[in-house]
Amino acid sequence: xxxxxxxxxxxxxxxxxxxxxxxxxxxxxxxxxxxxxxxxxxxxxxxxxxxxxxxxxxxxxxxxxxxxxxxxxxxxxxxxxxxxxxxxxxxxxxxxxxxxxxxxxxxxxxxxxxxxxxxxxxxx
Numbered sequence: 001x002x003x004x005x006x007x008x009x010x011x012x013x014x015x016x017x018x019x020x021x022x023x024x025x026x027x028x029x030x031x032x033x034x035x036x037x038x039x040x041x042x043x044x045x046x047x048x049x050x051x052x053x054x055x056x057x058x059x060x061x062x063x064x065x066x067x068x069x070x071x072x073x074x075x076x077x078x079x080x081x082x083x084x085x086x087x088x089x090x091x092x093x094x095x096x097x098x099x100x101x102x103x104x105x106x107x108x109x110x111x112x113x114x115x116x117x118x119x120x121x122x123x124x
Contacts, residue, residue, distance in 0.1 A: 002026040002098045002113045009094065009118030016086050016122070022079040022096035022115060030054075030074040033102050035111060036081045038092035038120075047106040048094070051079060059105060063089075086122045093117040 008020040022034065035050035049060045049070040058070050069082040079096055095117045102110035 002029060002032055004096050004098060004113055004115035006094065006096050006115040006118040009120045011121045011123070012086055014087055014122055014124055017082070017084045018086060018120060019083065020081040020094055020096075020118060020120070022081075024077040024079070024098065026077070029077045029098075032098040032100055032113075033105065034072060034079040034096060034098045035102070035105065036070060036079075036094055036096055037108055038090075038094045039117075040089075040092040043092075045095075045108050047108070049081060050102075050105045061106075083120070086120075088122050088124075091120060091122050093119050 003025040005023045012018050033052055036048040037045050038048050039045040047061050048064055049068055051058050051070045051072050055072045067085045072079045096115045097111035098113040099111040
């Protein structure tokens with residue numbers, strides 16, 4: 001079993017950068033894919049990015065490709081989401097999620113474990 005706790009959210013201006021962290025507990029963390037999802041008010045939850053067990057493979061939503069970077073440090077049981085060139089439309093609650101073998105990786109229902117979320121607000 002894995003427990004996830006997100007941190008790093010906040011209020012930023014358009015064009016700014018922000019880094020999110022997801023701290024995981026559980027000895028088998030390295031066996032899990034970890035993804036970031038987000039949900040804006042009144043909208044469906046959407047996939048943002050995912051990283052494989054080793055960190056060697058990543059996928060991104062088209063809307064964040066080239067601006068966001070997902071990474072992980074298995075020794076520290078941490079996953080990170082570096083967000084650059086933030087836009088107002090990136091405003092949402094961001095969640096990290098984990099699963100041993102999510103299929104499909106971009107669908108939230110594929111993940112068994114979720115954090116509580118952290119708010120990111122981008123506004124001028």
